[in-house]
Amino acid sequence: MRIGEVTARTGVPRRLLRYYEEQELIVPGRDANGYRVYCEEGLTRIRQIRELVDAGLPTRLIREALPHVGGPVCPELVAALRRRAETLGARIGELTERRDAVLRYLDEIGA
Numbered sequence: 001m002r003i004g005e006v007t008a009r010t011g012v013p014r015r016l017l018r019y020y021e022e023q024e025l026i027v028p029g030r031d032a033n034g035y036r037v038y039c040e041e042g043l044t045r046i047r048q049i050r051e052l053v054d055a056g057l058p059t060r061l062i063r064e065a066l067p068h069v070g071g072p073v074c075p076e077l078v079a080a081l082r083r084r085a086e087t088l089g090a091r092i093g094e095l096t097e098r099r100d101a102v103l104r105y106l107d108e109i110g111a
Contacts, residue, residue, distance in 0.1 A: 003028075006038045010046050017046070023059045025049050025066065056088055057081075 003014050012020075020026045021036075026045055028036040038046075048069055052062045061080055068077050 001038050003036050003038070006043065006046065010043060010050070012046055012050060020046065020049055020059075023063065025059060025063060057084060 001009075003017055006012070006017060007014055017026070017036075021028065026042060026049070028038050028042060031037050045066070048066065049062060052065060053059075057065070061084060064077055064080065068074060
């Protein structure tokens with residue numbers, strides 16, 4: 001199937017599919033005229049990538065994780081994912097502190 005159908009079936013815009021290809025997350029085939037051609041397995045991979053992006057993982061880490069999705073997981077990947085979760089937790093903590101500071105200020109000014 002061509003890129004337009006992939007976009008329709010996955011909801012991932014063409015531009016993002018091209019980016020995934022640039023980042024070596026997907027490798028679509030090419031037909032005789034050079035158009036990208038995707039298979040059903042490619043759709044599954046694109047959905048997996050989307051889920052990992054939505055989870056806040058950078059493409060560098062996604063590239064490392066994809067070979068292990070649905071298979072044996074290497075300890076290095078587990079460690080990288082745990083570090084990422086810790087980083088996200090720290091950011092959540094910082095944002096919570098900032099929100100609380102804004103709310104305290106609103107209380108102080110009587111708003």
